[in-house]
Amino acid sequence: MTFTARELAPRRELVSWALYDFANSGYTTVVLTAIFNTYFVAVIAGESSGLEPGTGTLLWSIAIGLSNMLILLTAxxxxxxxxxxxxxxxxxxxxTLGCVAMTAMLAWSGPDLIVFTMVFIIGSAFLFGTSENFIAAFLPEISPPRHMGxxxxxxxxxxxxxGLIVLGTCLLYIEYAKSLGHGSEQYVPVTILITVVVYGLAALPTFLFLKERQQPGAELPSGLVAYTKIGFSRIATTLKHRRQFRDLFRFLLALFVYGCGIYTVIxxxxxxxxxxxxxxxxxxxIMIMVVNITAALGAFIFGMIQDRFGVKRTLVLTLLIWIAAITTAWVGExxxxxxxxxxxxxxxxxxxxxxxxxxxxxxxxAGRSAEFFGLWGLSMKASAVVGPxxxxxxxxxxGGDHRQAILSTLTFFIVGLLLLFLVDEGRGREAAVIGE
Known part of the structure; x- marks a missing residue:
């Protein structure tokens, strides 16, 4: 039995669903964006380990790329x-539990433990991306179209x-640890544990209060193999009818291209x-903390604009801002x-x-939210492979020239913007209704 929200879900469920974004953001900010990635490049796989300049950045990019390849194959x-x-x-x-456990293992990484660290980075990032897809798939069940943005x-x-709260807490601890004479090898593992605790606790309301409204199919098969066959069959049916959902697939292509730029920056x-x-x-x-504030404001403000003026128009505006930002970063000294x-x-x-x-x-x-958000995840994670x-x-x-490298991200946003112009939002929404 399929389900599509006609009215907003109860406030407790909406808050519980949103709290998952609050919970997992610490992983993004601490592990992928602000602390652990620089620790990996500078210490774990730095020049002190006997590696050539730029190799640490390459190894980090490979780890993130492999984790996203796994998501591509499974989402x-x-x-x-x-x-x-x-x-x-x-x-x-x-x-979620798997991501929390594997992230905790990063607290035991250190200099010269490159393989150990890459294994748990790949595993935790794969599970993080998988959980992102599934929390997103609840959106059509808790919100009607007019409120989704x-x-x-x-x-x-x-x-x-x-992310701001977790990062701020980590910063306070780092400054305290530095006052005691501790180096990154002592304080980075603690920031990982702070991230894990917040992730686990803040995600609890999601599992306590968010409801699974979708009903299972009429005849449930037995065994993983049978379910996998059904999964591939449903994907094949979607691809067979891709012309009906052509605006979805056009958008997924545009998302992949400009997403290469986004994930490179992240x-x-x-x-x-x-x-x-x-x-x-x-x-x-401090920079990441301030950026989190502007990002939160951007999400809040543009979320309201989307429902009034259309999501596509809003995305066009944001890509123009992206192009201006990357150009500024490249030319700025x-x-x-x-x-x-x-x-x-x-x-x-x-x-x-x-x-x-x-x-x-x-x-x-209706009834295909996890499948379609799996395609969304596929597009996002493909870009997370190619971009970084x-x-x-x-x-x-x-030889470690980051200014030349950042210029490549500008192309992704320009091409993604051009592809976005091919998407017809109204026609895509009509196709979703017909496909219910």
């Missing part, structure tokens, strides 16, 4: 299986607030600030110019990511 099929068996919440719980924007904004921003602009760890954390670019990135990031989630929700037929890897290889090829 659509897992989504189709979850829709048929009505098990989105169960898969979300397993992926606002609800998605509020949740994404709350996520940035969560993964590399702190590394760029450290290597190209000379930021210390404290400087980088001073820290002041870089700060301006960073805050433009924050506004654009919060709006573009929440808007993409909302547009997929509008293009999703391209940056990593350019950095390695140029």
């Amino acid at each position: 659509p099929v897992l989504g189709a299986i979850a829709d048929y068996s009505a098990n989105k919440k169960r898969i979300l719980a397993v992926s 606002r609800i998605s924007g509020y949740a994404w904004g709350l996520g940035y607030v969560g 993964v590399i921003a702190a590394v760029y600030a450290h290597e190209a602009m000379g930021f210390e760890t404290t400087d980088t954390i 001073s820290r002041t110019i870089f700060w301006i670019a960073a805050n433009l990135i924050g506004v654009a990031m919060g709006a573009s990511l929440s808007g993409g989630r909302a547009l997929v929700g509008l293009f999703t037929p 890897l391209s940056y990593g290889f350019i950095t390695w090829y140029t």
